[in-house]
Amino acid sequence: MPGRNHLYVPGPTNIPDAILSAMHVPSEDHRAPDFPTLVKPILENLKKVFRTEAGQTFIFPATGTAGWEIALTNTLSPGDKVLSYRFGQFSHLWIDLAKRLGLDVEYEEVPWGQGVPLDRLEARLKADTDHEIKAVLICHNETATGVTSDLPGVRRALDAAGHPAMFFVDGVSSIASLDFRLDEWGIDISLAGSQKGFMLPAGLALLAFSPKALEARKTAQCRRAFLDIQDHIVSNADGYFPYTPSIPLLHGLRKALELLLEEGLENVYARHARLGEGVRRAVAAWGLKTCAQEPKWHSNSVTAIVVPEGFDARDVIHVAYHRYNLSLGAGLSEVAGKVFRIGHLGDLNELSLASAIVGAELALLDVGVPLTPGSGIAAAGAYWRETAPAITPRG
Numbered sequence: 567m568p569g570r571n572h573l574y575v576p577g578p579t580n581i582p583d584a585i586l587s588a589m590h591v592p593s594e595d596h597r598a599p600d601f602p603t604l605v606k607p608i609l610e611n612l613k614k615v616f617r618t619e620a621g622q623t624f625i626f627p628a629t630g631t632a633g634w635e636i637a638l639t640n641t642l643s644p645g646d647k648v649l650s651y652r653f654g655q656f657s658h659l660w661i662d663l664a665k666r667l668g669l670d671v672e673y674e675e676v677p678w679g680q681g682v683p684l685d686r687l688e689a690r691l692k693a694d695t696d697h698e699i700k701a702v703l704i705c706h707n708e709t710a711t712g713v714t715s716d717l718p719g720v721r722r723a724l725d726a727a728g729h730p731a732m733f734f735v736d737g738v739s740s741i742a743s744l745d746f747r748l749d750e751w752g753i754d755i756s757l758a759g760s761q762k763g764f765m766l767p768a769g770l771a772l773l774a775f776s777p778k779a780l781e782a783r784k785t786a787q788c789r790r791a792f793l794d795i796q797d798h799i800v801s802n803a804d805g806y807f808p809y810t811p812s813i814p815l816l817h818g819l820r821k822a823l824e825l826l827l828e829e830g831l832e833n834v835y836a837r838h839a840r841l842g843e844g845v846r847r848a849v850a851a852w853g854l855k856t857c858a859q860e861p862k863w864h865s866n867s868v869t870a871i872v873v874p875e876g877f878d879a880r881d882v883i884h885v886a887y888h889r890y891n892l893s894l895g896a897g898l899s900e901v902a903g904k905v906f907r908i909g910h911l912g913d914l915n916e917l918s919l920a921s922a923i924v925g926a927e928l929a930l931l932d933v934g935v936p937l938t939p940g941s942g943i944a945a946a947g948a949y950w951r952e953t954a955p956a957i958t959p960r961g
């Protein structure tokens with residue numbers, strides 16, 4: 567099909583040309599004496615994006631899923647109790663992985679479209695007077711439903727209960743897009759993947775550990791080998807990796823971090839918030855609902871849109887792809903066929919995102935969903951115009 571594919575799945579996201587060019591490098595000797603000049607600043611800049619000064623960052627040649635395993639196996643022992651909430655495909659998969667690792671996983675089923683129930687979390691932590699719960703696992707941004715949970719609220723619940731459990735966060739579709747602060751929010755481990763807010767291909771699991779999580783490693787009995795952070799602690803200290811790193815991805819990551827820090831993290835968060843609100847205005851103008859049940863759960867990196875009764879979201883996605891060269895995110899597992907998703911994270915602006923809104927609207931019309939043509943982009947555009955940043959007057 568002529569023209570570029572309009573990629574609006576919630577990851578992998580569009581890769582800016584500057585990152586594509588940065589990754590176009592010949593092979594290098596990863597044991598060369600000057601290799602640390604590439605690695606050390608990347609690990610430091612990564613700390614800025616995770617918002618940690620006290621913690622330590624890690625880069626594994628892996629994906630977000632391995633990040634879950636790195637967090638758990640490096641800090642816990644088989645049979646340790648962890649507490650979690652299941653409200654979408656990714657919170658589900660982390661729970662499943664924790665069970666498979668031999669942890670004692672206690673979790674609550676939460677309706678898909680809601681996030682962490684803070685009152686019940688606090689009550690559960692208060693009831694755990696023997697402090698059997700060793701870690702609380704929270705999926706910050708449930709990519710399957712477009713729901714963001716309140717991480718400072720989780721920290722407050724832990725503090726209100728005076729509970730010493732570690733606080734682990736899946737930040738795969740939030741870090742580098744949504745407000746996230748490891749030190750300030752007392753998070754012990756957070757993990758991300760390279761293919762979302764970091765605007766890279768998949769292939770890197772990016773993590774930050776707090777001093778408390780680093781300490782927990784010393785007594786953690788879960789078996790680990792390739793995913794042991796200890797080998798990284800030793801090699802990274804000198805600016806190397808314990809095995810052969812993906813050099814093009816490291817060059818890409820260096821550029822991605824530069825772009826994020828140049829824009830300024832607060833500006834990155836504000837851009838995502840403003841663009842995400844535009845999508846939600848479009849959805850409301852179509853007369854449709856988001857899967858996120860309340861505004862407090864709205865995600866600024868992905869919106870899951872519920873199709874009306876009698877329609878199948880898979881048809882919308884099919885038409886969008888085959889007729890308009892637009893890739894929308896599918897509904898996963900429990901919400902398959904009920905929702906389609908627009909990913910609005912990474913390298914995007916009003917006009918690039920407008921293609922997703924217009925394309926989704928055309929596909930909805932094509933499958934017969936009754937809505938006013940043009941209403942979505944009119945609503946998003948009106949909001950973006952109202953909130954447009956000032957520009958320098960023409961000289």
Ligand SMILES: Cc1ncc(COP(=O)(O)O)c(C=O)c1O
Nearest residue numbers: 629630631656707709738739759
């Ligand atoms: C919130 C969340 N966690 C974890 C994952 C799994 O990451 P990966 O596919 O990189 O293994 C994803 C993937 O989309 C995700 O959205």
